[in-house]
Amino acid sequence: MNPNDISPIIREKAPLILAEIQKAKNILLHCHPSPDPDSVCSALAMRLALEQLGKKAIVIKGDSDKIPEEFMHFPGADTIVMKNISEINLSEFDLFIILDSGSPEMISYKAPPVFPMPLRTIVIDHHASNKMYGDLNLVDICSATAFVLYQLFVLWKIELTHDISLNLFIGLYTDSGGLKYSPADYRIFEVAAVLVKNSPDFVQAIFKMENSLHKEAIYYEALALSSVETFLGDNIAIASVSSQQLVAKGIDVSFTHTDIPNMLKSVIGWNIGMTIIEREPGHIKVSMRSRDVEKFDVSKLALALGGGGHKAAAGTRIMGVTLDVAKKLVVSKAKELYNL
Numbered sequence: 001m002n003p004n005d006i007s008p009i010i011r012e013k014a015p016l017i018l019a020e021i022q023k024a025k026n027i028l029l030h031c032h033p034s035p036d037p038d039s040v041c042s043a044l045a046m047r048l049a050l051e052q053l054g055k056k057a058i059v060i061k062g063d064s065d066k067i068p069e070e071f072m073h074f075p076g077a078d079t080i081v082m083k084n085i086s087e088i089n090l091s092e093f094d095l096f097i098i099l100d101s102g103s104p105e106m107i108s109y110k111a112p113p114v115f116p117m118p119l120r121t122i123v124i125d126h127h128a129s130n131k132m133y134g135d136l137n138l139v140d141i142c143s144a145t146a147f148v149l150y151q152l153f154v155l156w157k158i159e160l161t162h163d164i165s166l167n168l169f170i171g172l173y174t175d176s177g178g179l180k181y182s183p184a185d186y187r188i189f190e191v192a193a194v195l196v197k198n199s200p201d202f203v204q205a206i207f208k209m210e211n212s213l214h215k216e217a218i219y220y221e222a223l224a225l226s227s228v229e230t231f232l233g234d235n236i237a238i239a240s241v242s243s244q245q246l247v248a249k250g251i252d253v254s255f256t257h258t259d260i261p262n263m264l265k266s267v268i269g270w271n272i273g274m275t276i277i278e279r280e281p282g283h284i285k286v287s288m289r290s291r292d293v294e295k296f297d298v299s300k301l302a303l304a305l306g307g308g309g310h311k312a313a314a315g316t317r318i319m320g321v322t323l324d325v326a327k328k329l330v331v332s333k334a335k336e337l338y339n340l
Contacts, residue, residue, distance in 0.1 A: 001190050006151045013138040014155040017122055020136060024094035024120070026056045030085060032106045033063040034257065034285070037071060037209065039100045041171035042145040044076040046097060048167070049149075049158045060088060063108050068254060070212035073205065074170060075163035086111045095120045098134060100145040102127040102308040109317055124148055126175075129299050129308030143181065143188050146171025150191050165198035166205055173206065177262075182293060182312055216255040223249065224260045224275060231331045232340040235296070237270040238330070242323050243278040253279045261289040261313075271296045272334070276327055284318040284326040296338060304333050 021027070027050055029043045043059040050057040059076075060083045061067055067080055085108045090096075096119055104112040115121070115133050123134035126148055130139040140148050146168045153160065153168075160168075172192060176184050179192060196202045223246075224239040231238065239260050246253065256277050264273025271291045279285050286305065288298040293311035302309050307316020318326045334340065 001151070001154065001187060001194070003154070005187050005190075006155065007140045007142070007148075009140050010138065010148060010151045011155065013136070014152050016136060017124070017138060017152065018156055020095060020120060020122055021050065021053060021055060021097075024055060026093045026095075027058075028088065028090075028093040028096045028119075029057055029059040029099065030096075030101075030107060031059065031062045031064070031067065031080070032101045033109050035062065035064060035067065035071075036174065036257075037074070038144045038146055038171040038175040040067060040071050040077065040080075041074055041167040042099045042149055044074060044080075045146065045149055045153075045164045045167040045171070046099060047079070048076060048161065048164045049153055049156070052158055053156075060085065063110050065254065068257065069214075070209050073208050075166055084108060084110065085113055090117065090119055093119055095122065097121075098123045098125075099149075100125055100127075102130040104131075104133060105306075105317070106308075109319075124152075127299075127308055127310060129303050129314070131308075141183065143179075143184050144172045144175035146175065147188060147191065150195070160194070160198050162199050165195040166202060169195035169199060169202055170205060170209065174209075181310075213258075214255060216249075216251045217258050219249050220246070220251050220255050221258055221260065223251075225263075228264065230270065232335055232338075234269050235338070235340055236272045236274060236331065236334055237264040237267065238274045238276055238327060239264065240276040240323055240327055241278065243280050246278075253277070256285075261287050265289045265291045272298060272301075274330070276323065276330065278323045278326075282320050282322075284321065284323060285315070286318065286326070286330060287315045289313050300337055301330075301334055304337060305330065 032039045047057045060081045121134040123137045125139045261273040273289045275287045277285045290296045290298045297311040298314040302314035302316045305316040
């Protein structure tokens with residue numbers, strides 16, 4: 001990447017973040033609930049970069065029971081500590097670098113930490129809905145947190161080793177939908193070219209990630225697709241699955257991360273594709289994708305429901321209600337926001 005193409009906000013915040021890192025000895029990193037590759041790979045890449053800077057750092061798994069099996073071949077994934085933020089003794093750390101998390105609930109929805117925390121916090125993210133809750137915040141609206149980290153690492157003169165490069169590429173590739181989701185631009189292709197040159201086994205890494213499904217994931221997709229309903233003049237297509245259905249089919253919630261919302265929004269006329277999954281009674285996860293980000297900015301809908309994300313892809317959690325109540329709430333809020 002041409003140094004002139006580095007984002008101005010990243011250029012401004014890079015020395016400030018580096019100064020905080022240089023003051024710290026022990027640094028905490030995390031994966032957000034139901035982690036995606038950008039969350040996991042960004043944390044792993046940052047840990048490796050911090051080690052180059054002479055720091056001790058650990059990555060914790062966060063709320064999820066485990067890191068998805070299809071992510072465990074990412075470089076360094078075997079070092080992730082299987083703990084939630086509430087199980088960590090924060091007095092052992094000088095700094096908490098919070099990645100890819102627009103709000104404290106994305107650190108933990110089970111027990112969101114209260115800010116300010118008893119240690120310094122830095123938030124690095126790419127979601128427009130970020131609540132700027134850290135002591136120092138770097139939020140650049142772009143394709144992936146991994147893309148933000150690449151620019152920081154260039155400015156910090158971090159050596160882009162194979163393991164750092166592969167993690168950054170997987171994060172960038174997945175969160176940009178294979179380098180095609182808005183706001184993708186020429187820069188992500190330039191960066192991707194650098195990263196795959198440094199990690200020529202990227203094809204095998206992507207293959208392992210995309211071809212490690214269990215049969216339960218297919219059973220979940222069948223349940224979800226058989227449940228599809230459309231609302232508000234067919235503008236919104238929703239697949240909904242209850243916890244009772246998951247239990248009856250022997251499907252663990254870890255197998256509900258397939259990309260049904262994108263499949264739904266690919267249909268002409270279905271401008272928002274959505275899944276509403278009851279992970280357990282009283283805990284509803286909503287994932288949204290938009291076909292037309294100007295008319296149907298799903299980050300607005302997610303934000304109105306207590307979540308966040310991008311114009312094209314967003315999500316939220318709704319707690320303490322039934323699946324049917326959550327569905328009615330989502331549809332009602334969408335009708336109001338989009339004047340349908």
